[in-house]
Amino acid sequence: MTEATPDRRGGRQLPTADELRIWRDFIETTAALGSRLESRLQSDSSLSTGDYAVLLALSEAQGQAMRSSELASHIGWERSRLSHHLGRMERRGLIRRQECATVPRGAEVLLTAAGAEAFKGATFPHLRAIRELFVDALTPDQVVAAGEIATALSAHLDALRAE
Amino acid sequence: MTEATPDRRGGRQLPTADELRIWRDFIETTAALGSRLESRLQSDSSLSTGDYAVLLALSEAQGQAMRSSELASHIGWERSRLSHHLGRMERRGLIRRQECATVPRGAEVLLTAAGAEAFKGATFPHLRAIRELFVDALTPDQVVAAGEIATALSAHLDALRAE
DNA sequence: ACCTACCAGTTGACATGTCAATGATGCTAA
């Protein structure tokens, strides 16, 4: 890892001032974008983006039901996070849980009528907000670039995790 | 707003399937990136990124002290969020609060020796993590593009807020 | 002086997230 040319890529430990400024802009702006989407969804439909992710997965599932751990890996959450979240959603009547007949200790998560209704009402305003806050902010080239950046970052994170 | 060509930009309400896929990749990846940085910082230094932001601002401030609301606007936090966070940091001995002599009702936030020490120890591993997780994942062109995307998104969010 | 409006900061209630520990159950190897 140590090299004779410490300011070349691969031989440098720390980001340059420019890279650091870009990092800060990037991470703060994406966080702000996420929370704007969150509050738009909240005021349009009284759902959080977490609720929406769960309802979306269940809506698309066979029989509008999934095993808990299947759901967790589908939306990329830890099981404990999902379990807490499902408890809150169950209290609000958006989903139901019941023992799974086929899998020992498995819990089935079911979409309720109220949950399906809430999801249906939330979808259009949510997609519109994505367009207004994200797509409309960028040129078509920038949208493509954003996709490539996300792909590169994601692959890099996976590669580091695998080490 | 209504136009005769609903699939042209400006006449379309909803994102295309491609745009939506890119949106999901983008927002999920940036969130994952943030939480990886968070956990790296946590294990390297027992600080959160919130702690780090506060300590960074105080370290760079005159006399290593700032008024609470000045600090809040400097790092872009709501006052209540900062107040809660300062309470937690004060319990851990990283900062101190005292009445401000010059401003009525103003609270001064002071960096303690332990806080300065913690910040000093955290900086190098944190910057190294930014390089490893973000800069190293992208080509130089992509880093520049990420900066431009952040700038465009940020400007767009500001413009929408101003409406 | 008095009423009002604002300002800085705190607080409480609650939603959300992580981590570690705990049940409950099946699998496997001595």
Added chain:
DNA sequence: TTAGCATCATTGACATGTCAACTGGTAGGT
């Protein structure tokens, strides 16, 4: 058989974030 061991899901403790209400003090208009 049974003693470990992995798996599925939940739980509790706690950190973090938002929102709205509150506290105390200052300033302006009448």
